[in-house]
Amino acid sequence: MTGPHPCRSAGARVVAAVVALTLLSRVGYGHAQLLNPPAPVSQVLEEYRVALENKDLDHLVALYVAFSARQRQALHEYLENAAGLTVELADVTVAPLGDAVAVTYTRRDHFVDRESGKPQHLEVRLTKILVPDGEGWKITDGL
Amino acid sequence: MTARSFATHSKLVGGGGSIAWGRPRRSAFPSRSGWPVLWKLVGLVAGLCTGVATAAARPLDQAIPGLFGGTLITTPQQGVPNAVIKQSQQLRFASQFNSLSSELSAAHAQSPIPSASGAFRFAWDPELDTFVRASEDLGSGVAERASTLGRHTGTLSFSYTHIDFSTLEGTPLNDLTFSQPAYSPNLQPLLGNNVISSHLNMGLSFDTFFFMGAYGITDSIDVSLALSVTEAHMHATVVSQIQTQNGQPGMNFFLEKNNVLVASSGKICGYNPNIPNQQLDVRCATDRFDSSVLGTGDVFLRGKWHFYDTQYADFAVAGVLTIPTGNADNFLGFNDFTFTPWLIASKDFGRVSPHINLGYAFRSGVDVSQAEWSDFLGYHDDKRDGINDDIFQSAVGFKVNPFDKVVIGGEFQFPLNRDGIRADVIYSGQIEYTY
Numbered sequence: 082m083t084g085p086h087p088c089r090s091a092g093a094r095v096v097a098a099v100v101a102l103t104l105l106s107r108v109g110y111g112h113a114q115l116l117n118p119p120a121p122v123s124q125v126l127e128e129y130r131v132a133l134e135n136k137d138l139d140h141l142v143a144l145y146v147a148f149s150a151r152q153r154q155a156l157h158e159y160l161e162n163a164a165g166l167t168v169e170l171a172d173v174t175v176a177p178l179g180d181a182v183a184v185t186y187t188r189r190d191h192f193v194d195r196e197s198g199k200p201q202h203l204e205v206r207l208t209k210i211l212v213p214d215g216e217g218w219k220i221t222d223g224l
Numbered sequence: 225m226t227a228r229s230f231a232t233h234s235k236l237v238g239g240g241g242s243i244a245w246g247r248p249r250r251s252a253f254p255s256r257s258g259w260p261v262l263w264k265l266v267g268l269v270a271g272l273c274t275g276v277a278t279a280a281a282r283p284l285d286q287a288i289p290g291l292f293g294g295t296l297i298t299t300p301q302q303g304v305p306n307a308v309i310k311q312s313q314q315l316r317f318a319s320q321f322n323s324l325s326s327e328l329s330a331a332h333a334q335s336p337i338p339s340a341s342g343a344f345r346f347a348w349d350p351e352l353d354t355f356v357r358a359s360e361d362l363g364s365g366v367a368e369r370a371s372t373l374g375r376h377t378g379t380l381s382f383s384y385t386h387i388d389f390s391t392l393e394g395t396p397l398n399d400l401t402f403s404q405p406a407y408s409p410n411l412q413p414l415l416g417n418n419v420i421s422s423h424l425n426m427g428l429s430f431d432t433f434f435f436m437g438a439y440g441i442t443d444s445i446d447v448s449l450a451l452s453v454t455e456a457h458m459h460a461t462v463v464s465q466i467q468t469q470n471g472q473p474g475m476n477f478f479l480e481k482n483n484v485l486v487a488s489s490g491k492i493c494g495y496n497p498n499i500p501n502q503q504l505d506v507r508c509a510t511d512r513f514d515s516s517v518l519g520t521g522d523v524f525l526r527g528k529w530h531f532y533d534t535q536y537a538d539f540a541v542a543g544v545l546t547i548p549t550g551n552a553d554n555f556l557g558f559n560d561f562t563f564t565p566w567l568i569a570s571k572d573f574g575r576v577s578p579h580i581n582l583g584y585a586f587r588s589g590v591d592v593s594q595a596e597w598s599d600f601l602g603y604h605d606d607k608r609d610g611i612n613d614d615i616f617q618s619a620v621g622f623k624v625n626p627f628d629k630v631v632i633g634g635e636f637q638f639p640l641n642r643d644g645i646r647a648d649v650i651y652s653g654q655i656e657y658t659y
């Protein structure tokens with residue numbers, strides 16, 4: 082009687098685990114609702130993107146309902162260190178949330194780290210809550 | 225949420241050796257374990273560059289089986305050089321050490337190799353609602369983290385490891401005993417059931433220098449290459465005696481002529497050619513050797529992909545291809561190609577950075593396939609022969625960043641069990657430069 086070869090079965094388990102984790106890594110970005118963002122929301126996002134690229138802290142702060150001094154300091158440090166920053170917002174989806182909307186998008190930052198001189202490529206998937214504020218919308222919170 | 229950028233990690237596994245120079249010695253050899261590392265390196269490089277040393281008379285894996293020239297001859301007739309009744313005996317521990325060679329290569333391959341440290345990384349801070357640049361901790365010296373070096377970032381490193389094996393399956397290497405019948409079963413009714421009782425005092429050590437280069441192809445993919453230069457030093461003294469089952473002097477003898485042992489090597493205990501007509505106990509024979517080999521090791525090629533981040537763990541996979549350029553007969557490398565896939569998980573939680581590495585070394589039947597893991601360190605043989613089957617090690621170490629792009633570290637490994645051939649402490653030191 083012959084059983085499975087120990088090397089082969091152990092190897093198969095490792096390969097299976099790797100494949101499973103690879104597949105799982107793709108699941109996290111799945112979102113059921115895909116809506117075209119309304120024009121006002123798109124405008125906020127574009128202002129946000131351009132303000133980041135221009136390192137316009139005052140404009141960025143104005144897009145938020147509240148922005149702490151600690152947040153401002155952290156953002157200032159990040160922008161100061163990011164030479165030639167370009168920001169891309171992609172895969173935007175919007176879901177109504179009462180009077181507010183939940184906006185989910187992928188943010189990709191490309192820049193050169195001033196301290197090391199190394200090019201950087203960062204990517205993060207974010208969800209922000211936007212609420213009506215006068216004529217437009219403002220960012221209140223993130224998930 | 226994913227936030228990925230520069231990270232700093234990469235490690236290669238090492239072992240092995242190829243072009244071999246040896247210095248066989250059959251006389252007392254002063255211990256070199258006290259040499260400073262620098263002098264060891266100078267000696268190794270000089271040996272490699274000049275090629276002054278000659279090749280070993282026989283490979284290290286044949287040194288112990290070759291004691292007494294491979295066989296001892298027992299006879300009931302003392303002082304008769306061509307006794308009619310005699311039997312050639314191969315000492316049984318010789319066969320045990322034959323099977324140990326691949327395990328020794330595997331044990332040697334456990335020596336820690338340089339683990340690339342990094343400088344900084346960016347992570348998304350949800351509270352501050354921005355990316356935050358943070359200095360990367362310097363990482364473990366003997367295990368991998370999931371993070372990679374980052375695109376166009378490279379490291380060069382150099383490390384030194386000293387392994388002085390001290391026990392074999394829990395028994396001190398300098399106090400190994402073996403017993404076997406003096407005659408085969410068909411001769412025992414005629415010649416009695418005396419035994420050959422052997423005491424083996426042996427030592428085996430490795431001084432290994434690793435050279436490693438790693439480079440980030442993309443932000444999430446590293447490749448690296450490592451090779452080693454190793455000096456292996458092995459010595460042994462065996463004393464074999466013919467005894468009764470109760471440990472009293474036996475009635476049989478080793479074949480000799482005028483107190484000179486009839487064997488390819490070795491001598492009757494106490495024999496001195498400068499003392500004529502010396503009466504010796506020809507139920508006792510002894511032999512010894514003291515050999516060193518110097519050689520380059522196997523080449524290790526590695527790729528690593530940091531593929532997924534979660535809130536609680538980041539994941540990477542790595543593959544290590546070992547090219548058998550080392551001389552396996554001298555315990556400096558493996559006989560055949562090895563491929564080892566690894567799954568790596570880690571995460572930074574403030575000042576604590578837990579990580580786990582799981583791998584499986586696919587090797588040929590000549591070598592030993594192993595499941596490997598860290599932290600803690602260890603491996604598990606697929607060759608269930610009772611030797612080196614389950615190895616558990618612990619490690620402590622440090623890394624410091626004295627200059628901007630230079631990291632210096634040291635590690636000490638301690639055995640958690642005594643399976644296989646083991647060292648009380650494995651010492652390692654490394655220096656690394658990131659560019």
